[in-house]
Amino acid sequence: MGVYSNFKRVDATGKVTGEAKYTDDLLPERCLVAKVVHSTISNGLVKKIHTEKAAALPGVVKIVTCFDVPDIQFPTPGHPWSVEESHQDVSDRKLLNQRVRFYGDDIAAIVAEDEVSAARAAALLEVEYEEYEPILSPAAAMAPGASVIHQEYPGNVLKKTGFKLGDCTYAEALKEEGLVRLRKNYEVPRVQHCHIEVPVSFAYIDVNQKITIVSSTQIPHIVRRVVGQALGIGWGQIRVIKPYIGGGFGNKQDVLYEPLNAFLTQQVGGRPVKLELSREETLACTRMRHRMLFSVDAAVRSDGTLVARKAEILSDQGGYASHGHAIVANAANEFKQLYHDEKALEIDCATVYTNLGVGGAMRGYGIPQGDFGLEAMIDDLAACIDMDPYEFRLKNCVKEGYEDPHNHIKFHSYGLEKCMEEGKAFIHWDERRAEYAQQTGPIRRGVGMAIFCYKTGVHPISLETAACRMILNQDGSVQVQLGATEIGQGADTVFTQMAAEVLGITEDKIYVISTQDTDVTPFDTGAYASRQSYVSGKALVKTGKVLVKRILDYAGEVLARPAESLALVKNQIVDKDSGKVLRSLAEVATEAFYSLQHSVHITAEETSHCKDNTFASGACFVEVEVDIPLGQVKVLKIVNVHDSGKLLNPQLAQAQVHGGMSMGLGYALSEELLYDEKGKPLNDNLLDYKLPTAMDTPDLHVIFVEEEDESGPFGNKALGEPPAIPVAPAIRNAVLHATGVAVDSLPLAPQKLVRAFTEAGLISKGGEGHV
């Protein structure tokens, strides 16, 4: 079908019929069940855990507490790893923690014969705490006298970074006459990934004494490394298997419970132990998108020239470092990369420990937050000078040829302005901006937009490496083994298309091995950073070329012709020049296996160390209708326009965008993890945590601007995360357009909007009516 085609998902049927096996489908017989016991305070110290009653319960096999685990702190983020200590991730937690840093911290675990016994035992543990004042904001954390959450970080600041660009300081830039200045604060909340499948793994010690962990993870090879670190054993003594998984969105790019699971099987003599989180634990105790606070200060000329900006960004890390400062640093980069100031840009950002849920990787990795702060500010700036925000963006946004001055990432292909044009036309921007300019009454409409750019993979900030192996079968079909993981996004399908293209073998004869098994699967860091079709795709292409060469070399032997005169086209060995079919690949492959003269099992395996990167970009345009008295925003029309290079599979690409837009809608309108004054989660369940449903979702429109990207293996670049980025600021800006009210924090929930509209005088203070 070709590499650019709507080839049907290779796992479509298997996922519908149930043949696709997920971790929980693969449990061995008589698997023990583990239950994690979480702290019921958010800041303090476990002084003692009374286990007697729990231990006496029938069915309880083992109880381990924070006093029993190895004295090893380990990192959890799914980064490639670095041999240089200064580039390694923060190691700030143990398997179970005596020092409790958030409500729900892991302090003990029960292993039992069954779920019920484990849960009952967990409830019978009696914990004595020494409790400290909960720290519930970065400000409180940085205040003098605040308790120290991690002793290695006495001021509770995990990291501070900043940069300055331009010819002068921000203060100097402000001296220009006639500048219009904006000073505002923006804020984005903690939200959760809400993947369908909760984190689940099971572990056992195999015949070869390896601790074997089957886990719903995005990053099997990284899980292996982190488990080794956490247990203090050689990484080769661990084997990680990743079956089909029900979504991850970055939450499964953190190695959170696999190390504990591995430890628990060690504690029960290697018997299999399952560790599955409940939905409530998933919401409260796993990773979340960081809450961030943006203090911005910006100056423009009345002609729309962006002269200078200064921003301070505080990232509320919660109790543990996880991906930590990398995420706010990414948010800060969006300020630098997406718009350019004539005179000065100053950014400072800090990541601060608090006693709340832990921030980690989530689709967009800081950019959804940064893009909200930035794109809200851009609309507010345009409003200050009464300029159309589209025109204001066009004037100041990143242009073709841009290269980041620090990490030197470039647009190898540039489609941002085209995306803006397409979106503008789709939403009838000019007509609607005019039409909705002077509305009155309770129901008002508006249009808004936001743009973004996003890099592809992590080079050169971090390592980009990927390996691939291909195995030729007797019938001319091929297995493709990749460390890159299918996590629902369609990786196996596009890899099938790529392999067919590079090999000259039809897709029906390509078998991408979906399960990763670190013992035999080539190394790859996994599914994150929208990297796989770009980075792992290069490894596939490199390996495919080697395989084809080996096949043609063998065919040359069989046909007594120079291999250089041959090509592999549609499962046939052909004369390169004439295209004449000389022999089927199946015949040559069978000969290679069984030849009495020269038998060889033709395979190929290569690593591709990727030293490229490229920016993807795009825009969201949205039309909303705001019910002012109800504080309700209805999305009438929404489109995402993406510059993601050539599309490998337009249908899958569209599905990817649909999913991202849906996440953006929740981020914009309803989602937020809430805590009480003690730091206890208030809505750690899917009834109270307001994830949009199909009923809440309007028709989602997608437009692609396909610019061939020379740096991608097939002209492609990032698409996995981008769709989630621009939706929330576009909706915020549309509400601004509809109502004139700038709401500066997410989500745009009814309570908040009613309050804002009331303050703005659109609703009378008594709540009786509206203006």
Place this chain on the structure above:
Amino acid sequence: MGVYSNFKRVDATGKVTGEAKYTDDLLPERCLVAKVVHSTISNGLVKKIHTEKAAALPGVVKIVTCFDVPDIQFPTPGHPWSVEESHQDVSDRKLLNQRVRFYGDDIAAIVAEDEVSAARAAALLEVEYEEYEPILSPAAAMAPGASVIHQEYPGNVLKKTGFKLGDCTYAEALKEEGLVRLRKNYEVPRVQHCHIEVPVSFAYIDVNQKITIVSSTQIPHIVRRVVGQALGIGWGQIRVIKPYIGGGFGNKQDVLYEPLNAFLTQQVGGRPVKLELSREETLACTRMRHRMLFSVDAAVRSDGTLVARKAEILSDQGGYASHGHAIVANAANEFKQLYHDEKALEIDCATVYTNLGVGGAMRGYGIPQGDFGLEAMIDDLAACIDMDPYEFRLKNCVKEGYEDPHNHIKFHSYGLEKCMEEGKAFIHWDERRAEYAQQTGPIRRGVGMAIFCYKTGVHPISLETAACRMILNQDGSVQVQLGATEIGQGADTVFTQMAAEVLGITEDKIYVISTQDTDVTPFDTGAYASRQSYVSGKALVKTGKVLVKRILDYAGEVLARPAESLALVKNQIVDKDSGKVLRSLAEVATEAFYSLQHSVHITAEETSHCKDNTFASGACFVEVEVDIPLGQVKVLKIVNVHDSGKLLNPQLAQAQVHGGMSMGLGYALSEELLYDEKGKPLNDNLLDYKLPTAMDTPDLHVIFVEEEDESGPFGNKALGEPPAIPVAPAIRNAVLHATGVAVDSLPLAPQKLVRAFTEAGLISKGGEGHV
């Protein structure tokens, strides 16, 4: 510990604790159960099968009969395969057979929700047959007017071959004056392997539409090919997984029920279906060691010179070809290779279809049969000229430097005579031969011996190819992936030792992947022909050298030194000359994974096409006590002496010999599959089929003569099958020595011995007493 050491079995603990998973341990949930329905006649045609009653039974999912299967005949033997049609195996059966060729032939199959429903349904099928006269011997099969068992073979002869050696014909050689001539018939019975685990597999259609079969097989890559042939689909559409298996001995070198299992999952929409044989089915319906009939004619000079031999060997194939004629051809070769005639050797052999159980591969592959016929004859010849059979053997047996004139297999190392010396000394041959020469009374003792030679693998008769892959981990440990299979013989352990030796990495850091998975495991034909430590070992060595080179190349980069100046010794990169440790392998490996300059996942994969072979040899010496009135033989002392090159693991080698000797004891004394006059099995269960137990087994002694074999990867050669070969003829010859009675067929069961002793006049005809 070194490659020649008693390194502990790598699976010892896992097999004791139960962590080692066998096929039945791995069944997926809600796996359907298949039951094969077997014919209750031995020769005929299925005219109709009434399925209505069975189909109406609750729990029955699908019934397929011989009228429903594809019209494809396929071969079952575990041979490598050949692209030349003339060298391909005989395809003479379908998935289910309408033409019934033995009692127990497969005529239908039931798939049900559970075992009980399947068995009940099987019992409810009503079968109408057209019955023919059963053919129960080769003679009957070849008689004029016999019904034709396979239409492709009108005379019921599967194949006839023969050869002549020497300067004249046998008839001409006989013209010499003064020759002593012997004309006799010998016979060996059908016996069964009696592996602990019965044949079991389960199959399902996976997400990628591959038919996936988990099977207790010795030959996963061959199973894949045969299933493809049987179903008429591309071999790459099949995936075979081999977990731990509970023995095979050649029975699992036949692809008997995996194709049907694959077909059955196709018939139920890809749902998993398990097909496990009962012990009774295993005994009656799987493969057995061929019954063979030897007609020999031989002439010696009175000085002990073997002048000429002529032998006709008939192999009773049973209903299907399976490994067929290759086995009797091997038996014939033993006549040629083990002794050399001064003037002439003429051998003719034929494989004949009958309506009995099907002969196939069983430990020794024809040589146990041939060695019995040959070594009984040798003792009888020695007796004719009143010569010590040891001296007679020494005078005429194969000598150092021998090369087979047809296939050119040689002794690259030769230890046969040393084996004979060692065995002779151990059993106190000369003393006992003299001591027991003139016995009377009911209890008499004797000593006997037998020798053998055995090739290593199948080159050049057939293809010998093997591939291996090695994968380096961050901690400097390595996975070794081989298509060669662990079937209980200790393959994983000796491969671990070999890998440690060739890599310079300690055994604790070598992980041989025990499970083969044809999708990702390098190609290898599997466990048979005592080939793996020789043939697959070469692939391991070849691959290991490539891996070491890649490691040292990388270490050279890291250390900025020429790779040629480095070596890998005990997990350390050292200076080749001084031995000074420069860096640990773990550090270099970690650097290779995570280097920002040059990241590479170091692996290696190579095929070794083996074009070597070498003879192993050995002897068995035994002392027996015969209770003449009871016809009972008690083995007082027994030793096997083996010339199998250098031993990789003496303890495992000894265990291998123990197992083979135990099989030899059963073959000698008690085992035989019996049939009634209609061809119905009489003793297809372990109560009536007399397998020796631990209680029946004397102390087993083993001596090794370790001659380094230059052609083996570590000086090693065949040891898997040889131990089973010489025991039965040695015991037969010891009984001859004890009683003067030459019993010319196996087993030496009490009934037969009493009859023979009575005929010989040792027991009075009335059975009242003895002479």
